[in-house]
Structures are given as C-alpha cells and as structure tokens.
Amino acid sequence: MEKSPFHHHYHHHHLHHAQRLLLRYPLPKFVLLSLLLVVALFFFFHFSPLSSPAPSGDRRSLRSAAWGGSLWEKRVRSSARVKAGRRGASVLVTGAAGFVGSHVAAALKRRGDGVLGLDNFNDYYEPSLKRARQALLERAGVFVVEGDINDGALLRKLFDVVPFTHVLHLAAQAGVRYAMRNPSSYVHSNVAGLVSVLEAAKSASPHPAVVWASSSSVYGLNTKVPFSESDRTDRPASLYAATKKAGEEIAHVYNHIYGLSITGLRFFTVYGPWGRPDMAYFFFTRDILRGKAISIFEGPNHATVARDFTYIDDIVSGCLGALDTAEKSTGTGGKKRGPAQLRVFNLGNTSPVPVSDLVAILEKLLKKKADRKVVKMPRNGDVQFTHANISLAQRELGYHPTTDLQTGLKRFVKWYLDYYSSGGKKSSYSL
Numbered sequence: 001m002e003k004s005p006f007h008h009h010y011h012h013h014h015l016h017h018a019q020r021l022l023l024r025y026p027l028p029k030f031v032l033l034s035l036l037l038v039v040a041l042f043f044f045f046h047f048s049p050l051s052s053p054a055p056s057g058d059r060r061s062l063r064s065a066a067w068g069g070s071l072w073e074k075r076v077r078s079s080a081r082v083k084a085g086r087r088g089a090s091v092l093v094t095g096a097a098g099f100v101g102s103h104v105a106a107a108l109k110r111r112g113d114g115v116l117g118l119d120n121f122n123d124y125y126e127p128s129l130k131r132a133r134q135a136l137l138e139r140a141g142v143f144v145v146e147g148d149i150n151d152g153a154l155l156r157k158l159f160d161v162v163p164f165t166h167v168l169h170l171a172a173q174a175g176v177r178y179a180m181r182n183p184s185s186y187v188h189s190n191v192a193g194l195v196s197v198l199e200a201a202k203s204a205s206p207h208p209a210v211v212w213a214s215s216s217s218v219y220g221l222n223t224k225v226p227f228s229e230s231d232r233t234d235r236p237a238s239l240y241a242a243t244k245k246a247g248e249e250i251a252h253v254y255n256h257i258y259g260l261s262i263t264g265l266r267f268f269t270v271y272g273p274w275g276r277p278d279m280a281y282f283f284f285t286r287d288i289l290r291g292k293a294i295s296i297f298e299g300p301n302h303a304t305v306a307r308d309f310t311y312i313d314d315i316v317s318g319c320l321g322a323l324d325t326a327e328k329s330t331g332t333g334g335k336k337r338g339p340a341q342l343r344v345f346n347l348g349n350t351s352p353v354p355v356s357d358l359v360a361i362l363e364k365l366l367k368k369k370a371d372r373k374v375v376k377m378p379r380n381g382d383v384q385f386t387h388a389n390i391s392l393a394q395r396e397l398g399y400h401p402t403t404d405l406q407t408g409l410k411r412f413v414k415w416y417l418d419y420y421s422s423g424g425k426k427s428s429y430s431l
Contacts, residue, residue: 067145067146067147067154067157068157073161075143076116076143076145076158076161076162077161077162078141078143079114079115079116079117079141079142079143080092080114080115080116080162080164081114082112082113082114083112083113083114086112086113088111088112088113088114089108089113089114089165089166089323090113090114090115090116090162090163090164090165090166091108091113091114091115091116091164091165091166091167091168091323092116092118092158092162092164092166092167092168092208093105093108093115093116093117093118093168093170094117094118094119094149094167094168094169094170094171094197095118095119095169095170095171095172095213096115096117096118096119096134096137096142096144096170097117097119097121097130097131097133097134097137097144098119098130098133098170098171098174098276099270099274099275099276099312100170100213100267100270100312100315100316100319101117101119101168101170101171102133102134102136102137102274102431103272103274103312103313103315103316103431104168104170104316104319104320105117105137105142106136106137106140106142106430106431107316107320108320108323109137109140109141109142110140114162115142116142116143116145116158116162116164117134117137117142117143117144117145118144118145118147118149118158118171119134119144119145119146119147119171120146120147120148120149120171121134121146124173124174124175124178124185124278125276125277125278126277129274129277132274132419133274133431136430136431137431140431145158149169149171149189149193149196149197150188150189150192150193150196151196152196152199152200155196155197155199155200156200156203158200159200159201159203159204163204163206164204164208165208165209166208166209166210166211166323166326167197167201167208167209167210167211167212168211168212168319168323169194169197169210169211169212169213170212170213171189171193171197172189172190172193172213172244173185173186173188173189173190173240173243174240174276174278175240175278176217176238176240176241176382177382178240178278179238179239179240180239183239186239186240186243187243190240190243190244190246190247191243191246191247191250194212194247194250194251195250197210197212198210198250198251198254198260198262201254201260201329202254202258202260202331202334203333203334204333205332205333206328206329206331206332207258207259207260207261207329207330207331207332208329209260209261209262209263209323209326209327209328209329209341210251210260210261210262210263210326210329211262211263211265211319211322211323211326212247212251212262212263212264212265213264213265213267214244214247214248214264214265214266214267214344215240215241215244215266215267216266216267216268216269216308216346216348216386216388217236217237217238217240217241217244217383218233218236218241218244218245218248218266219231219233219266219383219386220233220234220235220236220237220241220383221235221237221383222235225385225387226350226387226388226389227346227386227387227388227389228346228389228392229266229344229345229346229389229392233245233248237382237383238382247264248264248344251264251342252342255340255341255342257336258329258331258334258335258336259329259330259331259335259336259337259338259339259340260329260331260340261326261327261328261329261330261340261341261342262340262341262342262343263322263326263341263342263343263344263345264343264344264345265318265319265322265344265345265347266344266345266346266347266348266388267310267315267347267348268307268308268309268310268346268347268348268349268386268388269307269308269309269310269348269386270310270311270312270315271309271310271311271312271408271409271412272311272312272313272408272411272412272415273312273411273412273414273415273416273429274312274415274429274431275312275412280355280358281309281358281362281409281412282416284358284359284362284370285362285366285412285413285416287370288359288362288363288366288368288370289366289368291371292371293371293372293373294359294370294371294372294373295373295374295375296355296356296359296372296373296374296375297355297374297375297376297377297378297382298374298375298376298377299377299384303384304354304355304356304385305354305355305377305382305384305385306352306353306354306355306384306385306386306387307352307353307355307358307385307386308348308349308350308351308352308353308386308387308388309349309353309358309405309408310347310348310349310388310401311349311401311403311405311407311408312408313402313403314347314349314399314401314402314403315347317399317400317401318345318347318393318397318399319347321393321397321398321399322343322345322397325396325397326341327340327341343396345390345392345393345396345397345399346388346389346390346392346393347388347390347393347399348386348387348388348390348401349388349401349403349405350387350388350389350390350401351404352385352386352387353405356372357405358405358409359372361405361406361409362409362413365409365410365413366413414429415429
C-alpha cells in the first residue's frame, strides 16, 4: 500500500522531536538506543503495508453471502432437525440447489430426515434455475446456506452447530467440455473441494458417514461393456473424469487414515425435470422448439453414440439407498478406531439409448421435427457410449430403476414447457 506524504512527514517530525528531548535530558547510552529502537519499530509496524487490510483471497472472499449470528444458527438447526418421533438422519447436502442435490434434499425432508443444504450458486449455468429450486426447498423446510465448500471456516461452523450423521456431497464442477475452457475450476471444486469436505468430516466428533457423487466418466476409454465397478478406471478421457477418479483415490486415503465411512456413486447421464441446461436432452429440447439445428455426434465409421440415460427419481432412490446402508464411521475427532466401510456403486439404467433415438422421442413429444446435423464426435472428452452394470447396487442398496426414457422425457418436457412458458416464475412443478 502506498504511504501518503503525510505519513512520511508525520514519521520524521516525531522522530526529530524524540531526538531533541533526548539531547536536552541525557540518558545512559543503552537506554537511549532502546528508546530509539522502540520508536522506530512503532512507526514501522504502524505504517508498513503489513498492517494494511488483508488482500482479497483470504477465507472471507470465499463467502458468496454473509453467514453466522444467532438467527442464522437457529435456521441451520431447525432445517437439520429430524422430525419428532422419528429416528432419522441429519444430512448436510452440498450442491443442494443443483439438479440431483435439490431432488434428494426434498426426498429426505419428505420422509422426516433433518436436511441442511449448502450451495455457492455459481453461474456455470443459469443461476435463476438454482434459485427456483432453492425456493421450492425453502417451502419444504430445507434451508440452503449460501457458501463455498472450500470455505473451511464455514464448514467447521456448520459442524459445530449441527452434529450431522451423514454428508451427501454432490457439489462439483460438472460437464465434460467446459474443462477445455476452464480447467482450474474442476481442480478447485472436484479435488480441493472434496478434500475440504472430508477434512471437515474427519474433524467432527463423531465423524459422519459420507456419500458423494463420482461419475460414470471414470470408465474413460473402456471398451468392455457393461461397465462394472471392478473394471479399470485409470484411462480417463476428460479432465472432469480425471478429477472424479482423483476423488475416488482421495476417498480411499481418508477412509484408510481417519476411518471415515465413504460411499462413491457413479451416476450415468441423469435427466429429468429441473435438470441441467448443459445436458444434450435439455438443449436439444430448447433448440428444437426454436427451430435451431442440433448436432448429433457419431463415432468413427458412422458408429452410434449411445448413453445409459438414468431418470432423476431412480437416482434419488439410489442416493437414499446409499445413505440408509452407510455404516457409521469408525473415527472421532480425526482418530481412527478401526477399519471403516468404503464402497463405490454404479447408478445407471442398464439400457443404453442411441442419441438419435433420444431426438426421435423429443420430436414426438414436442410435435416438431428437429433440424438434425450429424457430425463427427470431436476430441473434447466425450466418450462414444456408456452402459452400467448395476448388479452390485441392486444387491447392496436395493436399487431398481423403473423409469424408461420415453416416460422420463415425457415428464421432463411437461416440466420444461410449464417452467419456461411462465418465464421461470412458475414453480408449481414440485421436486
């Protein structure tokens, strides 16, 4: 920070004044030197840049909104309180204003569990959609704290106020292609953010059980289908996939050292009402309605591109199954007492659908022909197909997806027309 001329003048004036006094009343030499040193140190620390305000980038700059205070704490406690007469869980849901997060938070609250949301409402896609989901959650009695998962002080505060039994960690930088434009956002959210959440969990007493969102993208360049949890996951095709794979390794470390009970869920192309606008089914719907051309990717030698589309309600049931079967962590306050549960599950639909078939279903539902352009799949991190083997989740979580693509897209289109015809104002369509 630049010192003003006034500071220099003030500084020298007071030093000369001190020297004149000392000449008039002589003192032993060591006392004189000590006094001069004290005066010099006072001016150095008082006017040096070290005393200037902390630069942005300190922990407070991570806050997207103010938090703290007795009223705020009261709202946090109330939201996280288990319904009277029920032996339920108290769950911290990160990414609660997101697509999956908002649906799972609403489902937990409906059955009587305590739920507190956390979201930073970033602008990767339209924040107004996140605010509309937040409004629905608020009406259901779920308070969504506005804050960043990398804000360690905020996380510590939340764990101080509420003894969470579970953390459902869904906050992440999503999307495969965006990583080519903003790679650091993936490392910040998906790697540093996961570490921040796990640090808070292992510092709590007792440790909560953690369920978090990995991704089907960890299977990368696998050609063996369907993808099984025991398959190789060391050949990611995108930075997004690499950060999710890194997350699975980080989970192993925190489980091994601190006894945290951790379950990773590999989601396969989730779709449905209140979905993400960066997903193909969503922007295909928008562009077909606007009469804009849509690009349908094909692989080498005109190979079909297919996805294992999984309806949101089925994903919610898988998340609830994972929370309900999560064993307690074996540690408390950072001390491990014994081996803890460590699991990973595919949550998919088991029936990959070619993207061209997805477009055909949307055309029927929207009663409008798509202007299709078939293009070669670019090298942007997308993979040609995904196909989940879900036998492990069926056995361990009681996971049984029931919604086919035709039914799921019908519900999505109904929501889409309802939401956008009212300019995003209408939130009558529940989560």
